[in-house]
Amino acid sequence: MSPAGGWDFVNLHWMCGAMQTGAIEVNQAQARIVRxxxxxxxxxxxxxxxxxxxxxxxxxxxxxxxxxCRLS
Structure with a gap:
């Protein structure tokens, strides 16, 4: 199983609980937003x-x- 869809920082706790090891998808645009x-x-x-x-x-x-980032 490999979680996909990005936003790994939100899914991190789920991934730790659901799997011992494995790949995760990291979306470069989402990673930039997080940074x-x-x-x-x-x-x-x-x-x-x-x-x-x-x-x-x-x-x-x-x-x-x-x-x-807020819209007025």
Missing amino acids: LLMPDMAQAQDGFQPVPDAPGFGWTPDEDALAR
């Missing part, structure tokens, strides 16, 4: 995605970056 809006999100290294140990999804959104 812009949540700069402290851990990035994949050496082919592995680190799992945050913080509560919830384990990341803190950049509120200023999110504000710039």
Whole structure:
């Protein structure tokens, strides 16, 4: 099984619970959005995605970056 569809940062907890190992799909456009809006999100290294140990999804959104995305 290989989860697809991108947004791996949202699906990360599901992937950890559903599988011991395996491939995940990483969408470059979605990864860029994540880096812009949540700069402290851990990035994949050496082919592995680190799992945050913080509560919830384990990341803190950049509120200023999110504000710039809002439609008036």
